[in-house]
Amino acid sequence: MTATDNAENRRRDGNEPSWLARLLDFDRAGDTFVVRTIEAGPAPRLFGGLIAAQALAAAGRTVDADKPPHSLHAYFVRGGHYDAPLHMQVQRIRTGRSFDTRQVSVRQDDAVILELIASFHHPEPGADWHPDVESALPFDTSVPKQPVLQYTDRFEIRTDPRDRSPYAVPPYWIRTRDPLGDDPLICACALTFISDLGPVPAVRPPGTELDFGSAFATSLDHSIWFHRRFAPHQWHRYEVAAANNSDSRGLARGALYDRAGALVASTAQEALWRV
Secondary structure, rough: OOOOHHHHHHHHOOOOHHHHHOOOOOOOEEOOOEOOOOOOOOOOOOHHHHHHHHHHHHOOOOOOOOOOEEEEEEEOOOOOOOOOOOOEEEEEEEEOOOOOEEEEEEEEEOEEEEEEEEEEOOOOOOOOOOOOOOOOOOOOHEEEOOOOOHHHHHHHHHHOOOOOOOEHHOOOOEEEOOOOOOOOOHHHHHHHEEEEEEHHHHOOOOOOOOOOOEEEEEEEEEEEEOOOOOOOOOOOEEEEEEEEOOOOOOEEEEEEEOOOOOEEEEEEEEEEOOO
């Protein structure tokens, strides 16, 4: 990242870069972005939500700041690891007055590990509505939990008291431990990061044990629609429901709500489960 980009991070966040801004700290040459080092997590494979968030950040830095992301669609092509740089090439598919479209190829060791396409939209007036949905996990009945997952120490998480798994099985409540600022792109990247915590265990095949070593499971693709502004330091409820299991693949549909019940984002993910 250039000195100008570092200054931009500080300007956007209002102070020194947060832990997430540091993970989105890139070297840049035109529309090519490079992540030189990534702090290692407890698992050998890179967390998919992190790679998707980094790809979204790279795409967003080729778009005017007044166009926040409104959707993304990503394919996890290969697993990544922590001991080699990531190279992200952004392709400017379209730049319009209201919408911009960007495609990002993320490579590691000369192989593509993620392909992402994202759309950005200048906010405009219109209907503001979503169905009222009764909470699947009232906040007062949830309990604190620290899952054994990458980067979850950065968050406060509250789950159903019956969740005895090593994961955070949706529905759950989540917020960042530290403020990340109010830059729309950084906040959208935080949402992208969070949205990959939960869909894989949510779509485990019926009768399969939800425990380490009992099966091989991984994300295949992931989609997000950003409906309303996301405040990472505020509590949000993430609900994910299994929609299908076939051909060793499970499909999950998710929704992220704020404390007032407003629908902040919708998600969908397909995961591979080999048992």
